[in-house]
Amino acid sequence: MRDDRGEVVSLPRVPQRIVTLMPALAESVCALGACTRLVGTDRFANWPASVLALPKLGGMDDVSLEALVRLKPTWCCSAARLACCRAWWLWAYR
Numbered sequence: 001m002r003d004d005r006g007e008v009v010s011l012p013r014v015p016q017r018i019v020t021l022m023p024a025l026a027e028s029v030c031a032l033g034a035c036t037r038l039v040g041t042d043r044f045a046n047w048p049a050s051v052l053a054l055p056k057l058g059g060m061d062d063v064s065l066e067a068l069v070r071l072k073p074t075w076c077c078s079a080a081r082l083a084c085c086r087a088w089w090l091w092a093y094r
Contacts, residue, residue: 015075021063025077026051040071 003009019040020026026045029038035050042063043056057067060079068076 011075013074015073017071017073018075018077019057019068019071019073020045021057021060021076021078023047029077039073040067 001009016037017039018029018034018037020029020038021042023042023045026038026041027047029035030048030051035048038051038054040055040057041051043059045051045054045056055067055071057071058064063078
């Protein structure tokens, strides 16, 4: 598949531990039936109610990379401008 920057993304396996860094992305993951795979979200995610109990990693401009790495996600969903997810991707799948 292609991401929102037009780069080809292929997953070596089905993501089991997902982090979302935008509220709409948490909602989308849950709407797709994968809410139980969420392990962390941004501080603003509040729907469905189950995401309120998840660790919060910050907002668009202050994501905690340390907290992100501690969660050991196998997929990180964010806006294209968040370089932290790109850096995480390169580290996780090196």
